[in-house]
């Protein structure tokens with residue numbers, strides 16, 4: 295008996311969330327009496343519905359970061375800073391993040407989700423995570439901030455991955471192999487690469503500045519180091 | 532807890548990079564002869580381009596949904612969103628060239644002002660009409676910036692005006708023409724064929740570059 299009830303509950307849950315067998319039913323019903331209002335079939339299945347909200351946040355964070363990188367790029371492109379390498383790198387990070395935002399939106403809609411964003415959602419994202427704190431940053435500061443922003447994004451990707459990894463929760467099927475595969479292929483290794491690169495740049499530059507300040511009698515020696523480093527970055531990105 | 536440790540990590544990473552030791556001593560040339568009034572208006576225009584970009588992004592997302600299923604419209608609007616973002620970048624580049632993109636950069640782009648007023652569009656035709664309205668709004672705003680830059684008290688900025696005409700107005704009018712053409716075509720198709728019209732038009736959009 296208990297098993298039967300459980301099956302009943304499960305069936306209901308499936309109907310509510312995944313609606314795996316509803317489409318055929320509704321189409322059949324509506325074909326037999328045309329004037330009825332048509333309820334659309336949904337692409338939702340498996341555990342994707344459990345992470346749609348998180349994916350929405352993820353997209354918004356991407357957009358915020360992308361705009362932020364764009365401004366950081368502008369900061370280094372002005373004639374006083376004159377760091378073509380840094381400007382180029384941040385423009386590239388901005389473009390990448392923007393493309394990823396669009397791809398994630400496409401993925402959400404592929405899985406039967408939607409991307410409305412209300413003011414509250416926007417505020418919750420920009421309050422809870424790294425807000426742009428300042429833009430008139432020095433070169434090493436900008437690298438360290440970008441590193442933090444990428445770690446933050448990577449952390450989010452891992453979090454969402456974790457949400458759909460469990461086989462079941464409260465009798466609800468929340469495992470979703472496809473979301474896992476999307477995150478792994480699109481984000482996980484890419485984030486790791488970028489984080490490693492930025493950490494390396496950050497340490498390189500700090501060492502260059504520290505030693506050139508220590509060794510030389512001239513204060514401006516660090517200027518040459520940063521200039522050479524910028525040139526190196528320019529060829530890299 | 533994990534989150535807390537994580538944020539603490541973030542703070543320390545930023546903190547470790549001490550601002551003072553990394554500042555380079557500088558003596559700068561004075562470049563800009565641009566009037567603040569004009570450059571501020573161009574800055575304002577950057578925000579408007581970003582707003583338009585967000586608007587189009589939402590339209591793209593709307594038409595991608597399974598229950599809407601208009602991949603052609605979605606492609607068209609996603610493309611428009613990226614284009615608007617490029618416009619914002621181009622304006623930034625212009626201000627950078629003129630040496631007027633230095634202070635209070637954060638005020639240049641704010642996501643908060645992005646319209647929460649956008650509601651789902653009933654159909655493709657409504658979205659295209661909305662897009663045309665949006666473009667007209669942007670065009671008027673550019674015209675206004677030009678007026679300010681031309682009449683700026685201290686100095687007329689003909690270069691800025693010329694740049695806006697060649698790089699922006701031209702594209703605005705072409706874009707508006709394209710949208711208006713699409714609207715009349717879709718209108719006719721829907722008039723003749725009903726929902727088949729939008730379905731066919733969508734496939735046509737999908738084939739466009």
Ligand SMILES: [Fe+2]
Nearest residue numbers: 580615618669
């Ligand atoms: Fe534009």
